[in-house]
Amino acid sequence: MGKVIVVTSGKGGVGKTTAVANIGTALASLDQKVALVDADIGLRNLDVVLGLENRIVYDIVDVVEGRAKLKQALIKDKRFPSLYLLPAAQTRDKEAVSPEDMIGLCNKLREEFDFIIIDSPAGIERGFKNAVTPADMAIIVTTPEVSAVRDADRVIGLLEAMEKEDSKLIVNRVRSKLVDRGDMLSVDDVLEILSIELIGVIPEDEHIIISTNRGEPLVNNNTAPAGKSFMDIARRILGEDVPMNIYTDKDDLFTKFRRLFKWR
Amino acid sequence: MSVIIDAIKRLFTHEGGSKEIAKERLKLVLIHDRTSISSEIMEQIKEEIIQVISKHLEIDKDGVEFSLEGEENSVALVANIPIKGLRRHKKKS
Numbered sequence: 001m002g003k004v005i006v007v008t009s010g011k012g013g014v015g016k017t018t019a020v021a022n023i024g025t026a027l028a029s030l031d032q033k034v035a036l037v038d039a040d041i042g043l044r045n046l047d048v049v050l051g052l053e054n055r056i057v058y059d060i061v062d063v064v065e066g067r068a069k070l071k072q073a074l075i076k077d078k079r080f081p082s083l084y085l086l087p088a089a090q091t092r093d094k095e096a097v098s099p100e101d102m103i104g105l106c107n108k109l110r111e112e113f114d115f116i117i118i119d120s121p122a123g124i125e126r127g128f129k130n131a132v133t134p135a136d137m138a139i140i141v142t143t144p145e146v147s148a149v150r151d152a153d154r155v156i157g158l159l160e161a162m163e164k165e166d167s168k169l170i171v172n173r174v175r176s177k178l179v180d181r182g183d184m185l186s187v188d189d190v191l192e193i194l195s196i197e198l199i200g201v202i203p204e205d206e207h208i209i210i211s212t213n214r215g216e217p218l219v220n221n222n223t224a225p226a227g228k229s230f231m232d233i234a235r236r237i238l239g240e241d242v243p244m245n246i247y248t249d250k251d252d253l254f255t256k257f258r259r260l261f262k263w264r
Numbered sequence: 265m266s267v268i269i270d271a272i273k274r275l276f277t278h279e280g281g282s283k284e285i286a287k288e289r290l291k292l293v294l295i296h297d298r299t300s301i302s303s304e305i306m307e308q309i310k311e312e313i314i315q316v317i318s319k320h321l322e323i324d325k326d327g328v329e330f331s332l333e334g335e336e337n338s339v340a341l342v343a344n345i346p347i348k349g350l351r352r353h354k355k356k357s
Contacts, residue, residue, distance in 0.1 A: 146290045153294055182281045189287055193294065 002033075002110040005117050005237070006135035010151030012122030014143050015172040018208060020119040021049045022227070023139075025217035026234030028083035032114040035074065037086045037105075039131040040121040041096055044088035051215025052077060052085050061089035064101045070108055079216075084113070094126040099133035106134035115237075124158060132159065137166040139199060143173045144185035153194055168199035170233065175204045176248055187246070200233035201246050202226050225249050295332045295339050306330060313343065322348040 007020045017040075024036045038046040041061065047053040055075050058068035063086070070086075077083040086109075089096065102118075109116045120131035132138065138159050142152040152169070159167050171187045178184035187201050207224035211217065218227035219234075225247035232242045310330045317323055329344040 146286050146293070149290055150293055150297065154297060157298070179283075182283045185283055185286055185290075189283070193287070193290060 002035075002113040002116055003137065004106045004110065004135045005115060005137045005139060006120055006131050007117060007139045007141060008120035008128065008131060008155055009122065009141045009148070010124060010155040011142075011148045014141050014148050015170075015202070016122075016141050017045050017049050017119055018212065019139070019141050019170060019172070019202075019230070020046060020117050021217055022219055022230035023234055023237070024083060024115075024117050025050075025077075025080055026219045026231045027115055027117075027237065028077075028080040029219060029231075030234055030238065031082065032238070033082045033112070034115045034117065035084045035086060035109050035113045037109075037116060037118045038088035039097075039102070039118050039127060041088045041127065042090065042093045043121065044090050046119045047075075047085060047087045048215065049212055050077065050085060050217065052087075053215075056087045059087045059089040060105070061092050061096045063105065064097050070105070094121070094130065097130050099129050102130050103134045124155065128155075128158075132162060132164065135164065137168070138164050139168050139170055140196070141170045141172055142190065142194075144171060144179075144187075144190055149185070149190055149193060156194060156196055167196060169194060169196045170200045170202060171198070172202045173204045174201055174246060176246060198244065199236055200229055201244065202229045203247055203249070205249065292333070299332065299339065301332070309341075310343075314345075317345060324348050 007016050007023070009016050020036055024034050028034045036046060036050070037060065038044050039060075040046070044059075047056060052075050058073035060073065062068040063070050063073045074084045074086055077085065086105075106116055106118075118131045118135060121127035140152050140155055140159075142148045156167060169191070171190050174187060175184055179186045187198065191198055203225045205224055205226035207218055207221060208226050211221070211224075218224050219231055221227045228247050229245075232245065235242045310328065314323065314325055314328060318325075324346040327344075327346040331342050333340050333342045
């Protein structure tokens, strides 16, 4: 029986979809059978981040409304043989699916997959409830900013009210230089405020932008600090005891040289 | 030229420390979010406390300040109530 994990945040733009894509590919590369479910109906993006946008035939609403079988809608990622995507519908809204539909859907997926990772939409309304209801575990993504941490706190409160006991935190886009200089909340500051267990720290990393442009997951890239961090998170999900490293990008000589002439 | 001036300025002005401001603001905003006391109820509490205190002391009702403040692990309701004058009780002689 597979495990259902929801990735959520409250605030938009903190990196939920990127986290889902990268944790999913990391787990798949560790020989797990993974289904990624895009619950952001009407504003789908997980397909683009994964580079699978041209392969969509059926979507989650087609499955729920009986126009397609689950197996027909699942897109197999050719680069990772054990990774699948169930895309969201683009022309419908969150009301097209109910929390009960999501439970039914996930129970079917549990039989086939080791992990089902749901990409939650931003907000705390119907789409959030759809994404969270079937989950065994919640991963909350935040960045070290007042607005994102505030929304994360609200989401943690809602998850507690829904009796979702297993909630963990990712602090995304940490910029060590700013933290060192006292101009950014540190991971410890965020943990102190939210009092929740940490599952990973992702440094700000331009590799993310490049890989998203290309539609390729970052995890195959061993030099990218964010890629290494997502791989660590996947190992922790599998129960391994991985030390909490904040990886930094070592500038190569060329980059240093270029920076010198740009005054930065 | 301005680039060089900026660079020199940066050398001598102290950057940093905005994190502490962020942390304080965040803590305060979360106190309100978590206690979920509406401003309506806060206003009601304020009115009632003013009534009670007015029985004994002459206070400046417009200068009354009410706020929730957090310290480490506790939250306090802090009221700042300016007193105009003590109402003199007639002493029994």
